[in-house]
Amino acid sequence: MLACRNLVKHYETDRGTVEAVRGVDLDVPAGGYAAIIGRSGSGKSSLLSMIGGLSRPSAGQVRIDGTDLWAMREPEAAAFRSRRIGYVFQFASLLPNLKAIDNVALPARLAGRLGRRDAAAAAGERLADVGLTNHSDAFPAELSAGEQRRVVLARALMNEPALLLADEPTADLDEQTEREVMALLQAVSHERRATLVLVTHNLALAAEARQVVHIADGVIVP
C-alpha cells in the first residue's frame, strides 16, 4: 500500500547541509500498522512528512497504492492528499474559532466533497466514533488536551483516508490519556482498514505495532 524507495531528505542551512534522511526503503501493506522509533533528531518527522506529501524528498519515491505521490502536480496532489491521507500530529492544530464539529467537517468542506448539511452530519458521526458527541458544540479551548486530540482524530477520519499518519500524537498527554487516545487511534484505523504509520517515543506503544521501524541517523537499522 505504502512503498518508499531510497528516500532522501537534505536541508540546506547556514551551517551546511543536514542529511536528515539518507536512503530509506519502507513497505507497509494495506491495513498494516508500522511504528517508527528512534532518537530525537534521527529523521522520523522528516520521513513522515515526505510520506504525507508535506515535504518534498531530495531524492527517492513515495508510492501510495501505486501512485507516485511526488510525481503529481498541484492541485491533483492536494486533492490526492485530502482524499487518501489523514494526519494526526502532535500539536492539536484545531482552528480555535471553530466549534469541534466544524473543525471536523472542515476537510470535507475544503475538498468540496460535501455540502454544509452533509458535512455536519458526517462530522457528527466521526465525533461519535471518538466518543465526543456531547462536545460537538464546544470550542477547542473548552476541551481537555485528550479531547482535543480526539477531535483531531475525528477530523483525520473525515475523508475516509486509506493512510493515517501520526507524528507523536500523544507525547504531551498524561499516560492514561495517551493510552486512551492510542487505543482509539488503533481501533478506528483497524475498523476502517486504514494503514497506520505512527512515530512514537513510547516503546511500549511501538511494541503493539505489526511492524517496528527503527531509524538512527537517517537510516533504518535492524
Ligand SMILES: Nc1ncnc2c1ncn2[C@@H]1O[C@H](COP(=O)(O)OP(=O)(O)OP(=O)(O)O)[C@@H](O)[C@H]1O
Ligand atoms: N527545516 C529544517 N531545516 C534544517 N534542518 C532540519 C529541519 N528539520 C529538521 N532538521 C534536522 O534534520 C534532522 C532530523 O530531524 P527530524 O525532525 O526529522 O527528527 P526527529 O527524529 O523527528 O526528532 P524528534 O524525535 O526530536 O521529533 C535533525 O538533525 C534536525 O535538526
Ligand SMILES: [Mg+2]
Ligand atoms: Mg519529530
